[in-house]
Amino acid sequence: MAQTHFGYQTVDENEKARKVRGVFDSVASKYDVMNDVLSMGLHRAWKAYTVAVANVQPGQQVLDIAGGTGDLARAFAQRAGKEGRVVLTDINEAMLRTGRDRLLDQGLVLPTAACDAEHLPFASNSFDLVSVAFGLRNMTHKDAALAEMNRVLKPGGRLLVLEFSKPAAALQKPYDWYSFKFMPLMGKLIAGDEQSYQYLAESIRMHPDQATLKAMMQTAGFAHVDVHNLAAGIVALHAGIKC
Numbered sequence: 513m514a515q516t517h518f519g520y521q522t523v524d525e526n527e528k529a530r531k532v533r534g535v536f537d538s539v540a541s542k543y544d545v546m547n548d549v550l551s552m553g554l555h556r557a558w559k560a561y562t563v564a565v566a567n568v569q570p571g572q573q574v575l576d577i578a579g580g581t582g583d584l585a586r587a588f589a590q591r592a593g594k595e596g597r598v599v600l601t602d603i604n605e606a607m608l609r610t611g612r613d614r615l616l617d618q619g620l621v622l623p624t625a626a627c628d629a630e631h632l633p634f635a636s637n638s639f640d641l642v643s644v645a646f647g648l649r650n651m652t653h654k655d656a657a658l659a660e661m662n663r664v665l666k667p668g669g670r671l672l673v674l675e676f677s678k679p680a681a682a683l684q685k686p687y688d689w690y691s692f693k694f695m696p697l698m699g700k701l702i703a704g705d706e707q708s709y710q711y712l713a714e715s716i717r718m719h720p721d722q723a724t725l726k727a728m729m730q731t732a733g734f735a736h737v738d739v740h741n742l743a744a745g746i747v748a749l750h751a752g753i754k755c
């Protein structure tokens with residue numbers, strides 16, 4: 513069995529998927545409040561920026577991968593309108609259920625599918641836009657997931673990857689304190705789960721930096737890959753076009 517990373521641990525590949533599932537099973541019910549606390553509300557601005565770059569038009573077909581509690585899917589659905597279609601997907605049923613219920617409470621019924629981004633159950637060339645926000649980092653075979661995202665996009669369609677990235681050097685020290693002290697502490701106090709937020713900090717450090725992810729997207733068949741640094745590179749939005 514090949515090995516991979518789960519945060520700073522080296523684990524068997526199938527063990528990683530199980531552990532990632534455990535993290536999101538554990539945090540699903542507190543996911544939204546923890547997002548607001550840990551990012552001090554900034555995740556809303558990062559997602560709003562992503563929605564603006566996406567520029568979804570009425571009638572478009574959109575796939576939100578690792579969509580969790582549905583923030584992006586909701587915003588895209590409002591723009592795609594009745595003639596369009598926005599599909600909310602995630603590998604984790606607890607996250608997907610929380611997202612679907614939240615959307616239903618807001619009067620929005622979206623097609624949802626529990627699926628692994630590495631094996632998408634959709635026809636090739638079927639979406640105008642694919643998005644993945646804060647999800648790629650958790651995937652075992654990121655290259656396989658990016659290739660699948662490319663496959664399901666129509667030629668000329670766009671992939672948007674919003675993810676933690678490598679911040680400017682001046683931020684490194686305070687960011688390390690914030691990540692390894694503050695985040696696990698808040699995880700313990702609010703969600704009763706310190707370990708999942710320790711994993712969050714470690715998984716961010718293990719994720720490819722801006723230039724590496726751009727190269728991975730190009731290898732997966734995306735052209736004109738733009739990198740938008742947000743919050744001095746703490747987060748980056750990568751946008752690529754399927755040729």
Ligand SMILES: C[S@@+](CC[C@H](N)C(=O)[O-])C[C@H]1O[C@@H](n2cnc3c(N)ncnc32)[C@H](O)[C@@H]1O
Nearest residue numbers: 536578579580603604607628629645646647650
């Ligand atoms: C940090 S949450 C992000 C949720 C949402 N996109 C957001 O921005 O708030 C990461 C999500 O990635 C999902 N995920 C992890 N591995 C995945 C995979 N291989 N395929 C699809 N989703 C996956 C998790 O279940 C989790 O819901």
